Amino acid sequence: MKLKKVTPSEKAARNRWYDDACGTALALELVGERWSLLIVRELLYGGRRFSELKANLSGISANILTQRLEGMEASGILVRKKLPPPASVQIYELTPWGYESETAIRELGRWAARSPDHDTTLPLSAASLMTSFRTMISAERVGDETASIGFVFGPESFLAQIANGWIEIRRAGVEGAELVFDSDPMSLASVVYGGRPIADAEGAGVLTVRGDRALAERFTGWFPLPAKVEG
Amino acid sequence: MKLKKVTPSEKAARNRWYDDACGTALALELVGERWSLLIVRELLYGGRRFSELKANLSGISANILTQRLEGMEASGILVRKKLPPPASVQIYELTPWGYESETAIRELGRWAARSPDHDTTLPLSAASLMTSFRTMISAERVGDETASIGFVFGPESFLAQIANGWIEIRRAGVEGAELVFDSDPMSLASVVYGGRPIADAEGAGVLTVRGDRALAERFTGWFPLPAKVEG
DNA sequence: CTGTATCCGTGTTGATACTG
């Protein structure tokens, strides 16, 4: 008789455990495997399809992505959904509890941004950049300004609402925004975090500004990077 | 001619990278390997020796502990120190930036504590328990109380200062504390998080209370666990 | 076209035994 085949989910279930009541240890069991937390990051602004995830996680292979999605579905971090016809496509979406991991994701990023090894010139996904805005925004610098700002990155678009020194972001059309950046994530990052002047990026043809240009200039100063540790 | 030998640190240096400017991705490169963040957790209250780390990280093997300590030393998260004679022992201690990771560690723990898989009856190190107190303390429940509370776990002891609804903890002798718990981490956890009455734990001989007994009773109510998600 | 399963080479991880 053939030995019972071990399915991937069974393998995941008996994965190594830290056997530790500490919540941090459990967090590492839940999302500590390679790629897991970056997948969650990509889902922070709404459900995504398999191929979108794969495209935004440069270097991940399809089988690993499948494994991670299975594992995190089993843990209750995300769910598979079938969009109603005529779309009828399958997407992966965070559960409400899955969305709650954003704070931890941001705190990890805030901490690591001070590393001597942090390199802001590397590629960046749209979701990373949006999350970095939510992490790095300085309430002091924003002051009492309110604004509605759109971001277009090829097929993806986001709408940000600035209020009370804070920024809320969701995937949405940019209609009605006072200001719209049309760019790619890396180029916008080079302006906001790399100090590149907007005019240079526009001149290089990698960024377009529509709407309130003065607001655009102010916006780029709202996200100070923390001082790096001596490295 | 012989090929150049690859040293461990060189190996670590060319470790797989996510190639992502996102701070969270960098954090995962820095402390995302198995055990790394738990080692940091053990160091949060001061430098520890190799053997103390190994003893408190149940299941880690010596070679892995060595690798992780090397890697995190290279990343600037911790340093090796030789204590002056007559101690003359070597300890590993977080750098100031390493200590800053505590916020992220706590947020991961806070998030995972809501998992259906969270099991508060598993073993726990003293550092985990102290960190969980710092994570879970409810300012509302503490109110305006101030107190000095000691914890003795065999050879380890900690001193906590309660003020402004918050708790600061350091390794120190418990002399002068208004209240001292003498126990082991799991037993104290069963009282604070498991609802076990202090009297039962004392009756079972796993916990001793010295000092302000009424304060001890109040203390056990200051750390509400978040509601679990339906699992 | 969108995923999912399987094979395979390689590198990482961990248990045990061992050394200064």
Next chain:
DNA sequence: CAGTATCAACACGGATACAG
């Protein structure tokens, strides 16, 4: 006590083949 050496098991990622 503080690690190293060795070796087996597993995880990763790429390619490819398959399924809805």
